Amino acid sequence: MITQTAHSTPLVTLVGPPNSGKTTLFNYLSGKHYKTVNYPGSTVDYSVSKMQDKFNINANLLDSPGIISLIPASPDEEVSVHSLYKHPKYGNPDLIIATADSTQLSRHLLLVRQLLESGFRVIVVLTMSDLLNKRNFDVSTKRLSELLNCDVIKLDGRNGTGLDKLLNLIEINLNNSLLSGKPDTTEYKLDNSSPLINMFRESEEIEKEVIFRVASTKNISKADKELQILSNYQIDNTTIKIDRFLLHKYWGIFGFFAIMSITFTSVFWLAQPLMNLVDKTFGFLANFAQASLGDTWYSDLISNGLISGIGSVLVFVPQIIILFLILGLLEDSGYLARGAMLIDKPLSKIGLNGKSFVPMLSGFACAIPAIMAARTISNKRERLLTIFIIPLISCSARLPVYALLIGFLVPNHNQWLGGVILASIYIFGIISSVVISAIINKFSKFILRNNDNSSFILELPSYRMPKLSVVINNTVTNAEQYIKRAGPTILALSIAIWMLSYFPNNNPKIEAKGLSSEQVISLKSSERLAGSYSAQLGKFIQPVMTPLGMDWRVGVSLVSAFAAREVFVSSLAMIFRVTDSSDNLQSSILHSMRNAEIEGTNQKLFTPATILGLIVFFIFALQCISTISISYKESGTWRIPLFQVLIFTGLAYIFTFITVNGLRAIGIN
Amino acid sequence: MRKASDIGFGEKAVISDIDTSHPSSRRIIEIGFTPGQEIELVNKSIFNDPLAFALRGTVIAIRKREADCIIII
Ligand SMILES: Nc1nc2c(ncn2[C@@H]2O[C@H](COP(=O)(O)OP(=O)(O)OP(=O)(O)O)[C@@H](O)[C@H]2O)c(=O)[nH]1
Ligand SMILES: [Mg+2]
Numbered sequence: 001m002i003t004q005t006a007h008s009t010p011l012v013t014l015v016g017p018p019n020s021g022k023t024t025l026f027n028y029l030s031g032k033h034y035k036t037v038n039y040p041g042s043t044v045d046y047s048v049s050k051m052q053d054k055f056n057i058n059a060n061l062l063d064s065p066g067i068i069s070l071i072p073a074s075p076d077e078e079v080s081v082h083s084l085y086k087h088p089k090y091g092n093p094d095l096i097i098a099t100a101d102s103t104q105l106s107r108h109l110l111l112v113r114q115l116l117e118s119g120f121r122v123i124v125v126l127t128m129s130d131l132l133n134k135r136n137f138d139v140s141t142k143r144l145s146e147l148l149n150c151d152v153i154k155l156d157g158r159n160g161t162g163l164d165k166l167l168n169l170i171e172i173n174l175n176n177s178l179l180s181g182k183p184d185t186t187e188y189k190l191d192n193s194s195p196l197i198n199m200f201r202e203s204e205e206i207e208k209e210v211i212f213r214v215a216s217t218k219n220i221s222k223a224d225k226e227l228q229i230l231s232n233y234q235i236d237n238t239t240i241k242i243d244r245f246l247l248h249k250y251w252g253i254f255g256f257f258a259i260m261s262i263t264f265t266s267v268f269w270l271a272q273p274l275m276n277l278v279d280k281t282f283g284f285l286a287n288f289a290q291a292s293l294g295d296t297w298y299s300d301l302i303s304n305g306l307i308s309g310i311g312s313v314l315v316f317v318p319q320i321i322i323l324f325l326i327l328g329l330l331e332d333s334g335y336l337a338r339g340a341m342l343i344d345k346p347l348s349k350i351g352l353n354g355k356s357f358v359p360m361l362s363g364f365a366c367a368i369p370a371i372m373a374a375r376t377i378s379n380k381r382e383r384l385l386t387i388f389i390i391p392l393i394s395c396s397a398r399l400p401v402y403a404l405l406i407g408f409l410v411p412n413h414n415q416w417l418g419g420v421i422l423a424s425i426y427i428f429g430i431i432s433s434v435v436i437s438a439i440i441n442k443f444s445k446f447i448l449r450n451n452d453n454s455s456f457i458l459e460l461p462s463y464r465m466p467k468l469s470v471v472i473n474n475t476v477t478n479a480e481q482y483i484k485r486a487g488p489t490i491l492a493l494s495i496a497i498w499m500l501s502y503f504p505n506n507n508p509k510i511e512a513k514g515l516s517s518e519q520v521i522s523l524k525s526s527e528r529l530a531g532s533y534s535a536q537l538g539k540f541i542q543p544v545m546t547p548l549g550m551d552w553r554v555g556v557s558l559v560s561a562f563a564a565r566e567v568f569v570s571s572l573a574m575i576f577r578v579t580d581s582s583d584n585l586q587s588s589i590l591h592s593m594r595n596a597e598i599e600g601t602n603q604k605l606f607t608p609a610t611i612l613g614l615i616v617f618f619i620f621a622l623q624c625i626s627t628i629s630i631s632y633k634e635s636g637t638w639r640i641p642l643f644q645v646l647i648f649t650g651l652a653y654i655f656t657f658i659t660v661n662g663l664r665a666i667g668i669n
Numbered sequence: 670m671r672k673a674s675d676i677g678f679g680e681k682a683v684i685s686d687i688d689t690s691h692p693s694s695r696r697i698i699e700i701g702f703t704p705g706q707e708i709e710l711v712n713k714s715i716f717n718d719p720l721a722f723a724l725r726g727t728v729i730a731i732r733k734r735e736a737d738c739i740i741i742i
Contacts, residue, residue: 068696068699104725106726193694196703247714247721344718344730455693455732457735458731459700460730
């Protein structure tokens with residue numbers, strides 16, 4: 001036997017049609033928690049992991065985006081096909097696990113047979129057999145295995161029944177591969193469509209042979225009726241009935257907007273109790289730290305820099321989690337494909353595609369996966385335009401900013417009104433993205449140059465009751481990513497901003513006679529800030545901020561938000577030295593914001609006009625370096641991210657100027 | 670010559686041919702619209718486009734323009 005080298009760890013690749021259960025299976029085998037969604041096209045990049053240790057199989061496992069055939073039609077499918085034939089790092093797979101939905105075998109066998117024809121070593125895993133059983137049918141893996149001449153097993157993706165058999169087969173096949181080497185494969189080619197049509201004919205025959213009815217004592221006559229046309233026996237009638245409603249001319253649109261607005265309004269009020277808890281905790285901690293450490297620089301660093309800075313952002317994490325939770329429910333129910341279908345026509349008028357819907361929707365969580373999700377759009381021009389406008393969809397990093405600013409506008413915790421304002425902000429973001437997309441589509445020569453066939457072909461998966469464990473898994477994964485991405489930046493910047501606004505004038509001399517101790521502290525901190533490094537930096541920013549009716553302190557916060565948008569909140573919290581006697585972090589931020597005056601005047605700094613201006617700024621400004629880099633990576637050119645930064649940040653400034661001064665002109669200060 | 674885009678709501682028809690000069694035709698075939706296959710128009714989106722066809726155990730939405738390349742008996 002040949003000695004094993006380091007990179008001879010065998011590679012097992014999961015391949016299958018979209019939504020057939022690849023990622024679900026991948027998670028079982030690897031012990032990871034990748035996102036699974038009831039939408040064809042949820043995975044858009046490959047991921048690799050070792051098999052779980054407890055299975056005792058030394059192999060790398062690769063999950064790939066769903067493909068319909070071995071001839072790719074969109075970038076996500078290209079990823080899969082490339083990983084099959086020429087993966088730069090892992091080479092060809094030793095073994096393929098091909099998933100196929102057993103309720104639609106005649107379609108899903110196409111890919112299996114193409115794989116076998118190209119010479120791959122394949123184990124076929126039939127998923128969704130629970131759904132088949134529910135309709136009183138079953139599938140014979142033995143017969144299918146004979147007909148296809150490869151291993152076939154059933155696996156229930158909901159509880160993992162059948163996993164043992166699969167592991168056994170993997171082991172046998174890998175040993176086989178060690179003995180005989182990697183299988184010889186040829187790239188799959190098609191000159192015309194007649195082989196495809198023939199393959200479908202044969203697959204239908206196979207399907208007829210392997211699917212059989214399970215005798216049911218009760219519903220036999222009904223089942224007989226359903227069997228009249230074999231190819232239609234599996235259609236889920238409930239799904240079609242629900243769709244009659246959700247795709248209806250009027251009800252459908254109503255439903256669409258109802259679902260969208262419920263999503264965003266509930267973010268605000270559902271999260272409130274949890275937010276209060278986090279808020280109180282941090283308020284208490286900050287006061288406690290200050291009280292026990294006294295009036296020292298490290299007391300200020302801990303209470304004002306760390307606790308208030310980080311706490312002011314963490315307060316909003318419950319809202320973000322609720323947002324992820326609701327998006328997760330939508331994703332697992334099967335509605336996403338309907339949303340895409342509903343708005344395909346309107347979106348195609350402005351140069352987008354119905355398939356832009358899912359990327360746009362996931363943009364509410366984060367622009368980075370959203371931009372990657374645009375890979376499912378086969379038309380390059382539509383894909384680039386989708387990538388272009390995604391930064392206008394308000395991501396969860398903006399949620400803390402909006403929530404704080406809304407808290408300023410809507411006092412005494414009117415959560416209902418807060419929710420409505422938040423929903424309007426989101427809708428305003430969507431409308432802006434649509435308008436900008438329409439404009440760019442019209443004058444596209446500069447930014448988009450491609451023009452190929454535009455198409456919309458999408459499977460509408462059956463509706464399913466969202467599975468709690470799946471939704472929670474997705475939410476936790478999302479929240480983890482969020483904290484991992486934003487956490488370190490917020491921590492580092494909180495300390496940096498604290499230092500810039502504390503030194504060098506850290507112990508200012510003030511006339512303390514006749515002042516209460518509280519006044520002394522507040523006078524001291526404003527003196528300290530006025531002589532700080534950030535004030536010196538602020539002088540450069542001041543001229544840009546004056547037309548917006550704001551001063552350098554907001555400017556510094558806006559600049560720091562370019563590292564991560566949430567930093568705006570912690571920066572405000574630190575610059576305005578929020579720690580007062582109040583036991584609640586958020587209300588003390590708002591309190592100091594209400595009292596803040598533009599330096600050198602006695603004009604209030606934060607007014608409804610400037611707050612609305614700031615909201616407008618955050619809707620438009622592209623302040624996220626990761627977005628810029630992913631936009632470059634996915635579009636393959638610097639042109640797109642460059643225009644994004646220039647146009648969106650330019651618009652942000654102009655629209656903020658118009659908002660603030662326009663409101664003042666009509667008497668709203 | 671009738672096309673899948675001419676089918677009425679809830680109507681069933683059998684595909685007789687696919688117009689392979691259409692740029693989406695390969696994908697249309699790959700996803701399961703093949704000659705001899707029975708399809709049913711189960712739903713339409715607002716503006717009557719895209720159309721949702723039931724076939725081979727699932728429902729597939731395609732644009733009207735794409736349904737044009739599916740010729741039915
Ligand atoms: N009832 C049932 N549902 C399943 C089964 N396997 C997977 N699912 C569900 O089917 C949906 C799709 O599963 P995924 O694992 O995301 O499918 P995928 O093949 O990775 O899909 P893409 O990444 O879009 O290609 C999810 O909602 C799963 O929870 C199964 O055996 N039975
Ligand atoms: Mg997947």
